[in-house]
Amino acid sequence: MAEDLIPAVHDTEKALGNAFHSVADGADGVAGRTEAVEAEATGRLSSVGNRETAAASGSAQASVTGVGGEAQAALRTRISSALAPREAAAGGALGSGLERWPASGPMRPGQEAGVRAALERMKFPPNDRQKIFDAPKSKKSPMGADAAELIARGHLEGADEYREVLSQFKMADARPAAMMSLRHADDLHRLGHRNLLFEMKEQPGQSHFDIDVGTRAVDHSLAAGYQLKDVQRVAGLDSASRKAIAQLVNAPSGLRVALMDVHEPSTALDDATRQLLSSRAAAKNITLHLRFADGRDLTFPPGAAVYPDH
Structure with missing residues (x-):
């Protein structure tokens, strides 16, 4: 590959x-x-x-x-x-988990024009546009400059439902998930994947699935689907992995991945949880990819693919 x-x-x-x-x-x-x-x-x-x-x-x-x-x-x-x-x-x-992107602080003055231009291109109503613009500008936004950079670049604007992800910045409690989605889409873009999508859910008549970020193949079929989870403690991996698998198991993609940022070191992962994750992932043919606070990544089942082929 x-x-x-x-x-x-x-x-x-x-x-x-x-x-x-x-x-x-x-x-x-x-x-x-x-x-x-x-x-x-x-x-x-x-x-x-x-x-x-x-x-x-x-x-x-x-x-x-x-x-x-x-x-x-x-x-x-x-x-x-x-x-x-x-x-x-x-x-x-x-x-280190989400600390792989250390806090960038609020949006900088030099970024404002680029963000405004990007939001205008997306044709948001003026009130919504101002709310989205104010989010990364807030002094309470630890990742505002990073969000501004990704928005201003405009390289994700062609992705399905990109507008929906930006809309999530209007709500404070939805911003971390929106930022995680933008970052993962940016990672996929860096890997050469250009046909990206956000927020894909089942259509009428389909079994339930929920994808945060995905990639499409040349024939427009779904190549890879990702569920993104922010997990504070290793003890939360049981619940988070169960929920992610339920959201992915019916997704019509060859590669289905739950990407989980864990705010504890990998040494906190006990053997019982390791075995649980491995057997659960293998049983459903879904990849569980964990990124720990000590910089170590673990994939279940071991050796499973995390990114799609080109």
Whole structure:
């Protein structure tokens, strides 16, 4: 599997993306590719801020998806080693669940024009447009600048139901989920997937399903469907995984993934919960992908695909 992680827009993302381009092209040549990642990532990371470094760390870890089991583990270890010096300099803030995107603070003045233009393109009524605009601008919005960046870029505007996701920013309690959806769609876009969708649910006559983010194949069929969950504690994985599987099991896609950000370290995952997740995922042919606060990712069943092929 070849996964193009070259970001499409700003210069920092382009520079970082070069370090991770096509790392997961199969087990053959993994060692050589890893050395290239280590060398370029280490050099690039010395010149960027903590937020960009965190994004790079997450991208690097994601880029090994599709590599064989032992090679994948070795690759993850070597990438982590290459990023460790920069992570220490950043205060250990990299690659940690939702902290993989450290708080960016409110929308900056220089971002306002781009966000206003994007909302005008989406033809929101003036009152709604102002409410959405005010959300990332609020001093209470820890991710406002990141939200503004994704909205202003406009690269997700062609996705089905994108307008619905932006509408969620009007409601404070819906903003974290909306932001998680935008970020995952952005990750898929960086991986080369352009036919994206949000908020897909069953049509009349279909069995219930609920997809937060998805990708379409060339024939417009659903290639991959994702449910995104924010889980505060490992103890919540039983309930969160059960709900996600129920939302995905009837989805008409070949790849169905529950992506869960867990706000505890992976060491908190006990054997009983590990076995439960593994057997539950295998029984329903659904991938459970966990991202822990210590930067470790775990996939159930082990080795299952997380991202669709191109």
